[in-house]
Amino acid sequence: MRPSVFYRVITTDGGAAQQWSGYNLNVFEQYADGSVLYTPARGESVPVTCAGAALTVRNGVTTDYRAVAAGESLTIPADGYVLWMGSAFTATHYYQIPELGRTVAMEPYLRVEDEEGFVMDGVTSLISGAPRLVKDGAIETYLDPGFTEARFTTSITPRTAVGTTADGKLLLVSVPSASIQQMRELMLQLGCQDAINLDGGASTAMYYNGQTLATPGRQLTTTLQVFVNP
Template structure:
């Protein structure tokens, strides 16, 4: 037998699935060097002894992982502008559940999309916007709306791997202690004067500007600038053309009128909006500046006088992975027998929120219950639109405990994985 040393075998790393918009990291399968259970390479290809084989294996794994990490950014295709998408004429229903608060329920048939928007006029006495105080972080939009007896509410800004907010965050008249500027995130804010502002990354982050903030949530990218779609900014954002559940907030030129929008997505009754479509909606509704907020499974809107949660939150990835929550459709009994209806999704906890405080109506206002057809026995065919059953709260409710548990999971998971690989390797070498 030849004593010539053969080249160290390469590890095969296969990317099972990469979902840039939904997963925090891809899933890899690593095939170790030769072993009785691995026919990909010969037994003696790993080196002249156990120590050599272990050293070569570790070096090979590290090299492979470095290559993968370097190449991952290339999986996001370069953005060259908006991909044209055709929408049919929408069907709009406007209501005014409270003074100074108007609610738009918009539906597109082809493709099927459901949009909700609030236009809030703070020039009306008693109307104002508030965001989540740090002590009240981590709850559903419904929780926050009920706690503050709000007329309406939406989910707020982004958070990171360690369950801390990205960018400037404030609520209850004070900055969060965990709030720090982030070069990639701007923010929507309400000043002590009540005027709204939308600022891009690096804007309004000096001490004087921050001292004037009463409420703030972080977001990205800027959607609308000077009353126009910020095309240049969106062209540089890799996810701008993806249809997703969306949440956004905009302000008028004088900062006294606010536009809050939530778009359902990833569901049979609604495919979602691109960021370009979202920006055009905000311009249409009067936004002079606007910013994108946390979307996906976080997107949710409550309108208290219209039955509470009016949107259909998409199930989060962990709820889907564990098989928890409602199925997308279910059967209900109507006057004409059983019929399929869409389920309004699963509402998840989010770090912070934006709520609209408004006085009650001074006279009786006809307010429709969203999708009240379930109560009067009418099916989807009677209305020509999808009927939505009420949402349920996510079965995964950790509250502020998540700030300890989830980072611990991320820290220990690699160690447990490495331990498993070592044990498996020892068995194969024995």
């Protein structure tokens, strides 16, 4: 699916309701009409590249709110998070200036209903990939914006992919060299009803049953891990 996941910080203490949306999570890109939620997973701090305002939450309570300028650095509390909001974001007529000392909760939500029926119920983690390789049991050739470069299409390079079969099996696949078209054909041949390409090149890695089957060429920032109880 292609869910449009946002994150909202919403008051829960019974007072006058306030809420703010984070359009992105832990990304460096900042723009005037956007907002980014930074958690300790991003690190201890993050640079400000676009003027705006920052709301800090610690232990579920709003503790600081201030204007920030490009060139500053935001401290990310180990016991909370910070929501950066661009100057155009905070200038809208519906924007609410945060009150300090409020009890809040942070939760992901879908900005718009997903056209393929994806819902957030029961989701504990998400991983993204592109381009899509197989959809509903057929090769998918649509390329998402930002994934039309040769390294995502025609280049022959180590690649990884994940797919599901009609009988509910999860397939994790690693190959030493392939183009995206070859990955489409491979995942279809393996019986996938749906499959997507994951990061490749130096990021290609596969570890199974105590053995490293494909060694990455760099440190990995995101991994898909499956644990099976004996």
